[in-house]
Amino acid sequence: MAAEKELQVKEKQQAQQQAESTRDIPVYIPDVDIYETQDALVMLVDMPGVAPQDVNIDLKDDTLTIRGTVSDYGLGETPVLMEYGVGDYFREFTLGHYIDQSKIEATMKDGVLKLVLPKVDRAKARKIEVKAE
Amino acid sequence: MAITRWSSPSTFKPLEELERLRREMDRLFDNVMSQRSWLTPKVYPPINITEDKDAYYIRAELPGVKPEDIEISVEADTVIIGGERKAEDVGTNVTYHRKERETGKFKRAVRLPTQMDPDKVEAKFKNGILTVILPKSEGSKPRQIQVKAE
Numbered sequence: 001m002a003a004e005k006e007l008q009v010k011e012k013q014q015a016q017q018q019a020e021s022t023r024d025i026p027v028y029i030p031d032v033d034i035y036e037t038q039d040a041l042v043m044l045v046d047m048p049g050v051a052p053q054d055v056n057i058d059l060k061d062d063t064l065t066i067r068g069t070v071s072d073y074g075l076g077e078t079p080v081l082m083e084y085g086v087g088d089y090f091r092e093f094t095l096g097h098y099i100d101q102s103k104i105e106a107t108m109k110d111g112v113l114k115l116v117l118p119k120v121d122r123a124k125a126r127k128i129e130v131k132a133e
Numbered sequence: 134m135a136i137t138r139w140s141s142p143s144t145f146k147p148l149e150e151l152e153r154l155r156r157e158m159d160r161l162f163d164n165v166m167s168q169r170s171w172l173t174p175k176v177y178p179p180i181n182i183t184e185d186k187d188a189y190y191i192r193a194e195l196p197g198v199k200p201e202d203i204e205i206s207v208e209a210d211t212v213i214i215g216g217e218r219k220a221e222d223v224g225t226n227v228t229y230h231r232k233e234r235e236t237g238k239f240k241r242a243v244r245l246p247t248q249m250d251p252d253k254v255e256a257k258f259k260n261g262i263l264t265v266i267l268p269k270s271e272g273s274k275p276r277q278i279q280v281k282a283e
Binding site: 034077 | 260
């Protein structure tokens with residue numbers, strides 16, 4: 001019986017200068033998982049506190065830019081203990097040429113953004129049958 | 134010709150120099166280590182506690198966790214938040230390019246300065262943020278006391 005794995009705490013990393021927000025709150029780099037299936041590249045981005053309509057995904061040339069703005073919560077309350085910072089999220093990726101940019105889909109649920117980036121047809125692994133002669 | 138007496142106790146104290154060096158190094162280290170602006174806890178999840186005159190609010194960032202996988206229990210002055218963050222079902226035959234999001238179980242106890250009424254505690258989960266609202270009991274709300282002029 002394997003031991004149960006307990007979650008560890010990771011400090012949030014702040015994004016560099018380029019991601020500075022016009023509002024006076026910090027900007028963080030969200031955690032992502034990127035995995036490749038046979039037909040597509042799937043990206044899962046952790047952005048808690050961001051509503052689906054506050055996510056901004058930009059695709060220019062080969063650069064995919066993800067930006068999430070957090071709706072202000074907790075205004076008017078006095079802090080007692082703050083263990084994490086509240087801020088927007090920003091991350092950029094360069095896509096390879098095997099992604100079909102016109103077919104990218106995005107869904108957002110419970111603070112997790114899921115991006116499905118389908119591969120261009122010729123990049124999908126194809127089995128080539130060997131015919132015996 | 135002046136003869137300098139190196140061994141005189143008033144002119145040369147080698148150990149004192151060393152002591153001073155050690156103090157400088159300690160001060161240098163303290164300056165570097167105290168740059169942290171957030172108290173990083175050792176237990177997941179990190180929480181923010183805020184209050185206003187009516188209630189305490191405990192917030193935790195739990196993206197990707199389903200509300201049915203979160204357990205909250207209240208006892209006297211302690212709130213226990215526990216649950217599990219499950220991995221998404223990705224199917225077979227996938228290769229990971231990057232895996233930064235972690236999965237697993239978590240359980241954390243938070244102690245508040247006042248006793249709470251378990252019946253009045255509310256919990257909301259929206260966009261991956263869990264908010265636990267703990268109304269302050271009437272006895273612990275601040276009360277204005279009138280100053281009577283005599």
